[in-house]
Amino acid sequence: MRVCSICLDGFRNYTNFSASFDPGVNVIWGENAQGKTNLLEAIGFLSGARSHRARGDRELISFQRDQGTITAQVDSRDRTFLIEAQLARGRRRKLLVNRVKLKTAAELTGIVQTVLFCPEDLALIKSGAAERRAFLDHAICQLRPRYGEALAQYHKLLDHKTRILRDWEKNPSLLEVLEDFNEAMARAGALLIHYRAHFVGKLAPRAAQIQRDFSGDREELTLSYQTVGTVRNPLGPTVSIYEDLRAHQDSHRRAELEARSCLSGPHKDDLAAWIDGQPARQFASQGQTRTAALSLKLAERELFEDDTGQWPVLLLDDVLSELDAKRQDFVLNQIRTGQVLITCCETDRLTELGKVMLIRDGELI
Numbered sequence: 001m002r003v004c005s006i007c008l009d010g011f012r013n014y015t016n017f018s019a020s021f022d023p024g025v026n027v028i029w030g031e032n033a034q035g036k037t038n039l040l041e042a043i044g045f046l047s048g049a050r051s052h053r054a055r056g057d058r059e060l061i062s063f064q065r066d067q068g069t070i071t072a073q074v075d076s077r078d079r080t081f082l083i084e085a086q087l088a089r090g091r092r093r094k095l096l097v098n099r100v101k102l103k104t105a106a107e108l109t110g111i112v113q114t115v116l117f118c119p120e121d122l123a124l125i126k127s128g129a130a131e132r133r134a135f136l137d138h139a140i141c142q143l144r145p146r147y148g149e150a151l152a153q154y155h156k157l158l159d160h161k162t163r164i165l166r167d168w169e170k171n172p173s174l175l176e177v178l179e180d181f182n183e184a185m186a187r188a189g190a191l192l193i194h195y196r197a198h199f200v201g202k203l204a205p206r207a208a209q210i211q212r213d214f215s216g217d218r219e220e221l222t223l224s225y226q227t228v229g230t231v232r233n234p235l236g237p238t239v240s241i242y243e244d245l246r247a248h249q250d251s252h253r254r255a256e257l258e259a260r261s262c263l264s265g266p267h268k269d270d271l272a273a274w275i276d277g278q279p280a281r282q283f284a285s286q287g288q289t290r291t292a293a294l295s296l297k298l299a300e301r302e303l304f305e306d307d308t309g310q311w312p313v314l315l316l317d318d319v320l321s322e323l324d325a326k327r328q329d330f331v332l333n334q335i336r337t338g339q340v341l342i343t344c345c346e347t348d349r350l351t352e353l354g355k356v357m358l359i360r361d362g363e364l365i
């Protein structure tokens with residue numbers, strides 16, 4: 001899979017930009033605040049029509065404009081696709097593939113898959129469980145549409161149940177439907193746990209191997225999926241996960257009513273990480289943190305390739321800082337499969353790698 005070319009019109013600081021990319025490594029360099037991350041963001045947008053940092057389309061459209069477009073030519077599954085995203089202020093966005101309008105953004109993930117690493121991803125190791133759940137959710141959604149459906153349904157139910165638990169004292173009749181919500185949440189939740197457990201089961205050994213290669217065999221990264229305490233076997237059949245979730249809900253019923261919040265379910269899951277047996281969240285150094293976050297992403301990329309037979313486009317934003325020379329060398333020389341776009345502020349070490357593009361003030365120089 002590769003992005004052959006892209007045109008940006010009214011996207012972030014790009015007013016009229018076009019560029020073509022090499023099928024291998026592409027180095028995007030320039031000074032701070034010139035548009036390097038914006039360019040990766042636009043490419044990331046091609047998979048699933050979402051940005052890793054904008055909260056809405058409004059942020060993506062250039063300040064002085066009412067609309068913005070991303071147009072890209074992509075090779076995937078031995079075919080060529082023309083993808084167009086039209087963003088407009090105060091109107092719904094339009095997504096087209098080969099000039100045919102898509103019904104949902106999820107249809108795009110069947111065409112382009114990207115794995116992005118950006119400095120914010122250090123939070124994967126250092127922040128709370130929410131970041132790691134978001135990582136799992138985003139990755140599995142790209143691979144399994146059914147997971148995306150179950151996730152959306154679970155969140156809807158969770159919102160509703162949270163409101164019931166918040167308001168039941170004022171309005172006790174709400175409790176009549178609480179059981180129905182528990183039942184539906186356990187059904188959707190069992191699917192989430194099933195998919196997450198299988199995904200982590202494959203991710204963990206890959207990430208550990210990458211961390212070893214990255215660190216010259218010095219570091220052992222251990223990942224483990226942590227879910228609702230009563231679930232005996234997250235890898236087992238969904239019916240038994242469902243029963244275990246029901247048992248947990250029953251034993252937490254009183255506590256949930258008292259706490260007025262939803263205490264039981266996979267919305268509290270975590271993907272715990274240790275380096276050499278120590279919890280990475282507390283003890284990893286800056287370089288180790290970056291290495292581990294990147295190992296997770298590179299492992300995710302391998303799982304995509306296993307699953308689809310194609311390497312997703314790898315977007316590496318500002319990945320080299322804080323890494324020592326050996327680890328930088330790993331990033332620059334060991335990732336040799338699939339298309340890679342990497343941003344940096346200097347090119348001393350990068351010139352022999354592949355296509356080099358200089359970006360200045362939203363233009364290709």
Ligand code: ATP
Pocket residue numbers: 011012013014030031032033034035036037038039058059060061062063064318345
């Ligand atoms: P750094 O090396 O510091 O990470 P960068 O090249 O990655 O820099 P970007 O994050 O791509 O920089 O941002 C470039 C510029 O784009 C910023 O100065 C920002 O103000 C501008 N920008 C962001 N959103 C918009 C927008 N909607 N319209 C116009 N300009 C924008």
Ligand code: MG
Pocket residue numbers: 036037038317318
């Ligand atoms: Mg940047």
